[in-house]
Amino acid sequence: MLLVEDDDNLRFAVAAALRAAGLAVDETADLPAADEALYVTAYDCAVFDRMLPGGDAAAYVARLRSAGRAVPVLFLTARDTVADRVEGFTSGGDDYLVKPFAVPELVARVRSLCRRAQLVRPPVHHVGDLEIDTARRQVRRRGLLLTLTSREFAVLEVLAARADQAVPRADLIESCWDEMAEPQSNVLEVLVSQLRRKLGDPPLIRTVRGVGYRLAADGS
Missing domain, CATH: 1.10.10.10 (Winged helix-like DNA-binding domain superfamily/Winged helix DNA-binding domain)
Known part of the structure; x- marks a missing residue:
């Protein structure tokens, strides 16, 4: 999976928790690096902070969807209004988790999205x-x-x-x-x-x- 978060301390902590749960995690801190990673690797899931160097991740995901890219996406953000969540889903997000969050919940949500990506595989x-x-x-x-x-x-x-x-x-x-x-x-x-x-x-x-x-x- 791909984790895109510009807060170094939070990114390191989240990546460590996901790895401890047995998930392979690539990390980036901005949208250009995320775009390069998604171009070369087929991920089962991507977790994006909403506001990143390079722009709003929601707009970036909307462009991904327009290009036919189907990688499941979870937005991890402090933007917690109903309008923010609706925008996240309408832009192509599959899940939305508001900061602060419980790490076990994040791990469970990421596992769920990864399973969704794997549905095409023989069970x-x-x-x-x-x-x-x-x-x-x-x-x-x-x-x-x-x-x-x-x-x-x-x-x-x-x-x-x-x-x-x-x-x-x-x-x-x-x-x-x-x-x-x-x-x-x-x-x-x-x-x-x-x-x-x-x-x-x-x-x-x-x-x-x-x-x-x-x-x-x-x-x-």
Whole structure:
């Protein structure tokens, strides 16, 4: 998801809370940077402060909608009149949360918008005897429920959506981590090793040398 907030302290605090909830977060402080981020990345959700360097986020979102961009948007703002909220929705916003706010409520609203963006995805992936339920965020192998971390589930979901295909390492990093992650580190390799152990034998995730990883029903 993308968080656009020019108050540094608030942006850092909100981003930390969202990451603690297992969400990948990119941060920007103004509309030009947000526009660039949205151009290069397909986000499940974007959270905008209303008044930002570069203009009113409501007007920017209205332009996004006119261009056919459907990313779900939540406005996070101190502007709390009925007229402000109506303007936020009519400009193309999907949700509106007034400052000050409770962090658990923000996390719940962001999760709801992310699920809305994911509705077009198959709710359940089957790869051999592995079942990935994206709606319930549950994974079973041979009917046995497995316990995965949020990040492990995110990586497995991407691999399952492209089952039998080699998924580049960079794609997994981009989809499952935010821009603060260091792609050159071994964070992905460590996570895949943990995921393989939890999925058990015979192994389903194969390393594709020089590319990334592939999830296959027969593990070949």
